[in-house]
Amino acid sequence: MSQLPEQSARTSVPTSADVARAAGVSRATVSYVLNDNTTVRISDATRRRVRAAAFDLGYVPHAAARSLRAGHSRMVLLPATRLPAGLLQRRFFTDLQSDLRRLDYTVVQYGSAGLDPDEAVRAWAELRPVAVVAPAGVPLTPHGIGMLTRSGAKAVITLGPQPVEGAHALVLDQRVVGGSAVRHLLARGRRRIGVVMPQEPGLALFSEPRLAGALQAAEACAGARVRRLPLRYEETSATELAARWRTLGLDSVFAYDDEYAMLLMRALQDAGVEVPAETAVVGAGDLMLGRLLRPRLSSVSMELATAQPPAEMIDRLVRNPGGAPERHDLLRARTVARESG
Amino acid sequence: MSQLPEQSARTSVPTSADVARAAGVSRATVSYVLNDNTTVRISDATRRRVRAAAFDLGYVPHAAARSLRAGHSRMVLLPATRLPAGLLQRRFFTDLQSDLRRLDYTVVQYGSAGLDPDEAVRAWAELRPVAVVAPAGVPLTPHGIGMLTRSGAKAVITLGPQPVEGAHALVLDQRVVGGSAVRHLLARGRRRIGVVMPQEPGLALFSEPRLAGALQAAEACAGARVRRLPLRYEETSATELAARWRTLGLDSVFAYDDEYAMLLMRALQDAGVEVPAETAVVGAGDLMLGRLLRPRLSSVSMELATAQPPAEMIDRLVRNPGGAPERHDLLRARTVARESG
DNA sequence: TTGAAAGCGTTACCAT
DNA sequence: ATGGTAACGCTTTCAA
Numbered sequence: 001m002s003q004l005p006e007q008s009a010r011t012s013v014p015t016s017a018d019v020a021r022a023a024g025v026s027r028a029t030v031s032y033v034l035n036d037n038t039t040v041r042i043s044d045a046t047r048r049r050v051r052a053a054a055f056d057l058g059y060v061p062h063a064a065a066r067s068l069r070a071g072h073s074r075m076v077l078l079p080a081t082r083l084p085a086g087l088l089q090r091r092f093f094t095d096l097q098s099d100l101r102r103l104d105y106t107v108v109q110y111g112s113a114g115l116d117p118d119e120a121v122r123a124w125a126e127l128r129p130v131a132v133v134a135p136a137g138v139p140l141t142p143h144g145i146g147m148l149t150r151s152g153a154k155a156v157i158t159l160g161p162q163p164v165e166g167a168h169a170l171v172l173d174q175r176v177v178g179g180s181a182v183r184h185l186l187a188r189g190r191r192r193i194g195v196v197m198p199q200e201p202g203l204a205l206f207s208e209p210r211l212a213g214a215l216q217a218a219e220a221c222a223g224a225r226v227r228r229l230p231l232r233y234e235e236t237s238a239t240e241l242a243a244r245w246r247t248l249g250l251d252s253v254f255a256y257d258d259e260y261a262m263l264l265m266r267a268l269q270d271a272g273v274e275v276p277a278e279t280a281v282v283g284a285g286d287l288m289l290g291r292l293l294r295p296r297l298s299s300v301s302m303e304l305a306t307a308q309p310p311a312e313m314i315d316r317l318v319r320n321p322g323g324a325p326e327r328h329d330l331l332r333a334r335t336v337a338r339e340s341g
Numbered sequence: 342m343s344q345l346p347e348q349s350a351r352t353s354v355p356t357s358a359d360v361a362r363a364a365g366v367s368r369a370t371v372s373y374v375l376n377d378n379t380t381v382r383i384s385d386a387t388r389r390r391v392r393a394a395a396f397d398l399g400y401v402p403h404a405a406a407r408s409l410r411a412g413h414s415r416m417v418l419l420p421a422t423r424l425p426a427g428l429l430q431r432r433f434f435t436d437l438q439s440d441l442r443r444l445d446y447t448v449v450q451y452g453s454a455g456l457d458p459d460e461a462v463r464a465w466a467e468l469r470p471v472a473v474v475a476p477a478g479v480p481l482t483p484h485g486i487g488m489l490t491r492s493g494a495k496a497v498i499t500l501g502p503q504p505v506e507g508a509h510a511l512v513l514d515q516r517v518v519g520g521s522a523v524r525h526l527l528a529r530g531r532r533r534i535g536v537v538m539p540q541e542p543g544l545a546l547f548s549e550p551r552l553a554g555a556l557q558a559a560e561a562c563a564g565a566r567v568r569r570l571p572l573r574y575e576e577t578s579a580t581e582l583a584a585r586w587r588t589l590g591l592d593s594v595f596a597y598d599d600e601y602a603m604l605l606m607r608a609l610q611d612a613g614v615e616v617p618a619e620t621a622v623v624g625a626g627d628l629m630l631g632r633l634l635r636p637r638l639s640s641v642s643m644e645l646a647t648a649q650p651p652a653e654m655i656d657r658l659v660r661n662p663g664g665a666p667e668r669h670d671l672l673r674a675r676t677v678a679r680e681s682g
Numbered sequence: 683t684t685g686a687a688a689g690c691g692t693t694a695c696c697a698t
Numbered sequence: 699a700t701g702g703t704a705a706c707g708c709t710t711t712c713a714a
Contacts, residue, residue: 013469013493015707026685031709041683060492063467064405064414065707068690073405080450082435094423097452106464109421109450111438123447126404128354151401152354235632259629266633288600289630291576292607356691367701372693380694382699406691409706 099311136160175213280341295339440652477501516554621682636680
């Protein structure tokens with residue numbers, strides 16, 4: 001008979017109403033106690049009873065219900081890309097995440113692999129984030145920015161090589177990388193400079209600006225020439241390139257990054273091209289890897305210069321929305337000279 | 342006078358009620374039309390009017406309200422770790438994400454850096470995910486699993502070196518990696534085997550099982566001995582280790598992975614220790630990197646063998662909850678012999 | 683010090 | 699074929 005007590009046999013999850021019932025108070029009181037609401041005085045005895053009941057039932061508030069009632073969330077959305085994130089970006093995200101949490105935001109990374117731009121931005125907007133930080137490679141259009149703003153996002157921020165119309169921008173201008181490498185080579189008397197262009201899809205986002213920076217830097221020097229060198233991240237591709245190296249008439253190469261540099265340098269050495277005597281090689285990323293090569297690899301070292309921590313910037317934009325798009329250049333590059341050129 | 346029409350000048354985001362008003366129908370009808378509800382017949386004219394109104398207003402449904410009403414979400418939560426994710430894990434996540442999307446789940450990665458286990462699991466539970474996939478390194482305890490289950494998660498799945506009591510497990514048993522390397526070395530007559538143990542925090546999760554697998558494999562051979570070799574990912578640390586190499590009396594080393602292998606091999610060569618003549622070196626990960634070294638690096642190649650795609654497994658567990666914890670071993674390892682040992 | 687009730691945006695049931 | 703209405707879980711205003 002007593003097998004189905006009125007409100008037991010609950011297979012579902014406990015709500016604040018369950019806590020109220022268990023503690024013998026109203027739902028309002030439960031809310032007051034659990035949110036430490038100071039505008040209302042609750043007796044210590046009641047407080048304890050409510051807390052105990054919540055603990056016993058394993059009560060956990062329902063974030064969706066809460067933000068629905070509140071009319072806003074504190075979710076910062078980070079649409080993910082499927083690009084292989086570099087060390088720099090990973091560190092950036094990790095830091096951003098902890099900093100935002102410290103400011104009481106909830107950071108949510110949302111994978112949008114294989115959605116077309118409209119579907120993707122719609123999916124983000126459904127979550128009603130208070131801010132969106134979109135790394136390079138996610139399909140964010142001015143139209144998408146409008147949709148996010150209209151659905152309540154107080155700040156839309158792009159993070160990558162170039163800004164998008166209408167959004168704030170944390171710009172990682174990859175041109176400074178190519179520029180630094182080429183200036184380094186020019187200073188050492190090199191004039192006929194190759195620039196490796198990875199053929200892997202997705203990397204064009206980074207390699208094209210690096211090349212652009214290289215070209216720009218070369219313009220400052222009369223006799224300098226820059227040549228584009230397509231390369232796949234495979235030994236065969238590097239071997240091919242090395243085999244026709246001498247026909248190219250280059251005295252140096254900026255190899256996109258340290259990994260492509262290692263690949264190419266190995267192939268050049270195997271083909272009998274001396275590094276740096278005949279051809280100087282410069283990578284980028286300043287990985288441990290480069291220091292272990294022989295000759296040690298010269299490399300463009302990158303870092304993010306943040307006047308104001310990005311998390312604070314986001315917080316400021318959220319509290320004070322509607323301003324003109326801000327733009328901050330974050331990427332700094334400096335070439336570390338080692339033995340390879 | 343007509344500057345403030347009754348329901349215009351809306352600064353807030355449009356709701357389905359706004360769409361209904363604009364189309365001159367009820368909220369229910371809007372819901373029917375936009376969700377393509379087939380159990381109810383709506384005239385084509387009405388359909389078009391509703392769709393047009395939704396489009397004009399830029400209406401986007403509110404995910405929180407929807408899942409509140411529905412009583413459940415289709416969110417799969419992926420608590421993120423701050424560990425440097427390897428290529429294998431990254432590929433795994435990317436695939437999992439697209440596969441789950443195809444099954445109409447929403448995959449959300451949630452950063453829990455710097456939260457203690459209880460706070461973290463509570464934060465996850467507040468989101469009411471339908472499933473949680475926890476990679477190695479996130480603080481998931483049996484108690485936490487209980488909390489997630491009680492707050493509605495239909496499936497909790499761990500992904501990593503070892504299962505956690507009470508959750509389903511996709512096991513990446515790192516012991517097979519050390520085992521494969523050591524069996525490879527034993528087969529080539531090596532007997533006194535060093536195993537590199539990275540000192541970077543967080544890697545112990547992987548290095549300890551790899552060592553355990555190495556020890557286990559060595560037991561099969563009478564004269565074999567395994568020795569633990571602490572190493573930081575720095576040149577100085579490798580140089581130190583190489584300097585006292587001959588006092589260790591080892592004829593081979595399993596270097597944890599290809600990057601540590603490169604670091605150590607370089608230091609050994611600089612110290613005059615011949616590879617592989619005097620000491621054989623085996624890495625893991627089978628990176629391009631290893632093929633470029635001289636001698637070419639032997640390496641443990643890893644892959645994930647999935648009888649059933651993990652996304653389908655998750656879907657099955659969600660639809661059919663309450664079963665006994667499942668356990669699937671995913672990691673396969675096989676040593677690729679090259680020149681280093 | 684506490685409780686009743688309204689409302690956030692949706693959807694499903696039951697009338698019309 | 700369409701509309702009214704209640705309910706999801708929570709917070710907050712107002713009243714007691």
